Amino acid sequence: MTENSSSESAESGTNEHFLRGLARAFAGAVIFAFTIIMTMEMWSLGFSIPPYRLIIYILVSIPLLVGLSRFVGFEDTENLADDIIDAFVGYAVGFISSAALMFLFGLVDFSMSAYEIIGKISIQSVTAAIGAMYAQSELGGAADKNGNKKSDKKKEETNYRGELFLMTIGAIILAMSPAPTEEMYLIAFKMSDIQTILLVIISLLMMHAFVYSVGFKGEEQEQKKWSLWLLFLRFTVVGYAIALLISLYLLWIFGSLDGMSLKEIIKVMIVLGFPAALGAAASRVII
Amino acid sequence: MSENKESDNENKPENEQENKSLRERTSIYEWIVAFIGLALVLFSVGYVAYDGLTSKNTPPNLIVNVTSVKRLAIGYLVQFKVKNEGEQTAANVVIKGKLSKNEREIETKTTTVDYVASNSEHTGGLFFTENPEENKLEINAVGYENP
Numbered sequence: 001m002t003e004n005s006s007s008e009s010a011e012s013g014t015n016e017h018f019l020r021g022l023a024r025a026f027a028g029a030v031i032f033a034f035t036i037i038m039t040m041e042m043w044s045l046g047f048s049i050p051p052y053r054l055i056i057y058i059l060v061s062i063p064l065l066v067g068l069s070r071f072v073g074f075e076d077t078e079n080l081a082d083d084i085i086d087a088f089v090g091y092a093v094g095f096i097s098s099a100a101l102m103f104l105f106g107l108v109d110f111s112m113s114a115y116e117i118i119g120k121i122s123i124q125s126v127t128a129a130i131g132a133m134y135a136q137s138e139l140g141g142a143a144d145k146n147g148n149k150k151s152d153k154k155k156e157e158t159n160y161r162g163e164l165f166l167m168t169i170g171a172i173i174l175a176m177s178p179a180p181t182e183e184m185y186l187i188a189f190k191m192s193d194i195q196t197i198l199l200v201i202i203s204l205l206m207m208h209a210f211v212y213s214v215g216f217k218g219e220e221q222e223q224k225k226w227s228l229w230l231l232f233l234r235f236t237v238v239g240y241a242i243a244l245l246i247s248l249y250l251l252w253i254f255g256s257l258d259g260m261s262l263k264e265i266i267k268v269m270i271v272l273g274f275p276a277a278l279g280a281a282a283s284r285v286i287i
Numbered sequence: 288m289s290e291n292k293e294s295d296n297e298n299k300p301e302n303e304q305e306n307k308s309l310r311e312r313t314s315i316y317e318w319i320v321a322f323i324g325l326a327l328v329l330f331s332v333g334y335v336a337y338d339g340l341t342s343k344n345t346p347p348n349l350i351v352n353v354t355s356v357k358r359l360a361i362g363y364l365v366q367f368k369v370k371n372e373g374e375q376t377a378a379n380v381v382i383k384g385k386l387s388k389n390e391r392e393i394e395t396k397t398t399t400v401d402y403v404a405s406n407s408e409h410t411g412g413l414f415f416t417e418n419p420e421e422n423k424l425e426i427n428a429v430g431y432e433n434p
Contacts, residue, residue, distance in 0.1 A: 018314035047376055047404040048434040051339025055332050062328065085313060085321040092324030095331075113406035115338045122331045 021136060025090065028135020029097040032173075033128035037101050041180040045254060046120025047113075054119060057253050061126040064172070065090045067165050068133045086133070094129025095121060127176050130169070160234075167239045170283025171246040175276035179250040185260070188267040196267055203243075203270075203277040208236040210281035236281075243276035244269055342405075347377035349403065349428035354410070356419050365419050366412045367426055371403040377431035378402040384413040384426040393417055402434055 036042050049057075065087035066080070099121045102108040108117050178184060191199070211231065248269045251257050257265050350370050357364045365384055371377055380403055386394040396413040403409045413426070 015314040015316055018317045022316070022320065044376075044378070044402055044434055047407075051335045051342075054335050055339075058328060058332055058335075082313070085317060088321040088324030088328070089317060090324070091328055092320050095324070095327045111408045113404060114334065116404045116407055118331055118334055122335070125327075 022089070022093065024135045025093045025132035026097055029094050029128035029132040030101065032131025032134065033094070033098055033124050034101065035177040036127055036180070037098060037105065037107070037124050039177065039181060041182065041254070042123060043107055043120060045180055046123050047116040049119060049123065049253075049255060053253050053255070054122060057126060058122055061129060062087055062091070064169070065129055065133060068130065068169055071162070071166060090129040090132045091125065093132040094127070095125040097132075098124035098128045130173060130176075134173070163235070164238065164242060166283040167242050167280035168246060170279040170281070171243045171276040172250070172279070174279030174282075175243075175247055175250055175272055178275055179247070179272055180254040180256065184251070184256060184272050185264070185268050188264060188271045191267065191271070196270055199270055199274060203274050204236060204240055207239055207243075207277050207281040208232055211235040211239065239280045240273070240277055243280045244273045246280075247272040247276045342374045344375060345373045347371050347375050347380075347403070347405075347431055348373035349377060349380060349431070351382060351426050351428055353424065353426060356424075358418075359414075362414055362416045363419055364412050364414055365424065365426065366410065368408055368410050369400060369403055369428060370408045371405055374405045376402055376404045376434050377428075378434040380409075380431045381429040382411060382413070382426065383429045384415070384419075384424065386415060386417050386419055386422045386424055388422045393422065397429070403431075 066083045069083040069086035069090070099108070102121060102124065108120055110117075112120075188196075212228070248257075248265075251265075251268060251272060256268065260268070348371065350372060352368050352370075353365055354368050355366045357366070367382065367384075369380065369382060378401065380400040381397055382400060383395065383397045385392060394415055394417050396415060398411055398413055400409045400411055
């Protein structure tokens with residue numbers, strides 16, 4: 001009898017905890033997604049994007065969300081099954097909040113074909129879903145019983161591979177909203193070759209300033225063994241490479257590279273690589 | 288590289304939740320929302336794939352119909368609806384309305400519609416000074432560009 005009631009109260013506690021997390025997740029989804037929902041290029045992308053790219057974009061987002069759940073997320077996850085459940089909860093929140101906002105803004109209505117509606121919503125849902133997961137670390141301050149912020153605990157456990165993953169997420173978060181805009185290639189066209197090279201150098205220096213100051217895992221103990229240059233190679237250069245790849249991926253998905261020459265593609269990649277590099281380097285701070 | 292891993296798997300904090308099964312520590316609502324998420328992913332990917340595979344990718348086929356003609360304080364407003372029956376999206380669609388009397392053109396007005404996606408509709412209007420109902424009105428899409 002007593003056992004029964006205690007398990008019931010434990011269950012309702014779990015439910016309440018989840019529902020509170022869910023409300024936070026919706027807030028995070030909206031905060032993250034509103035900038036791109038209010039970006040004109042994203043509206044037409046919903047139907048002009050080739051189907052295979054949209055499918056890749058949705059499918060790639062799932063392992064990203066699972067990984068994100070490892071570090072932040074709805075529940076204090078300890079295993080892969082929990083993370084997968086979390087990822088789908090995040091996707092559901094992302095999809096529902098983008099759909100609601102797009103209908104509210106009149107960007108989606110039933111005079112449109114089903115493909116257009118699904119495409120427009122899906123392309124926003126990925127960003128919103130990342131926001132939903134992220135809200136758990138940022139807005140929540142979800143503290144465990146010992147009063148430690150959960151994400152802090154997770155960060156302590158992060159190893160080099162995890163660090164690179166966090167950089168990837170950071171790069172995606174900051175590069176996502178400028179990626180579909182026309183401004184990216186307009187800036188690339190306006191920049192001379194020398195300015196482009198300067199931008200690469202500035203991006204790297206800026207990243208290194210973050211890497212050096214924002215206490216990456218084991219920095220203190222490693223500083224003795226690893227020189228500044230090795231830190232630069234391990235985190236800054238690798239992080240910048242990640243930022244450029246993320247930049248290239250997002251530009252390709254959003255169709256900004258179609259019909260461009262290789263040199264133009266590289267220039268646009270470097271331009272979007274700037275916010276991506278910022279996001280990667282600041283991932284420790286923002287996630 | 289090996290020194291990074293040393294402390295990762297050791298001092299995991301004692302967690303109450305680890306003692307519960309997945310079913311116990313996952314709220315019923317969480318299961319429901321997670322399944323909605325799974326369903327949305329499968330549905331979106333499935334629909335997009337189905338549409339992509341079955342689409343014949345026919346070029347834009349723009350059909351313009353007059354929906355209403357209104358008399359204004361000065362002139363007339365002809366409202367139209369443009370529907371794209373092709374599979375490709377048409378951007379910057381130019382709509383041209385022509386009034387003619389006895390085979391002679393008396394007034395021509397154009398407007399541009401941002402885009403009309405496949406199997407979707409867009410509405411707009413053209414302003415005329417002559418009465419479209421007393422003259423012959425032809426309205427159609429003149430051209431478009433690929434988005």
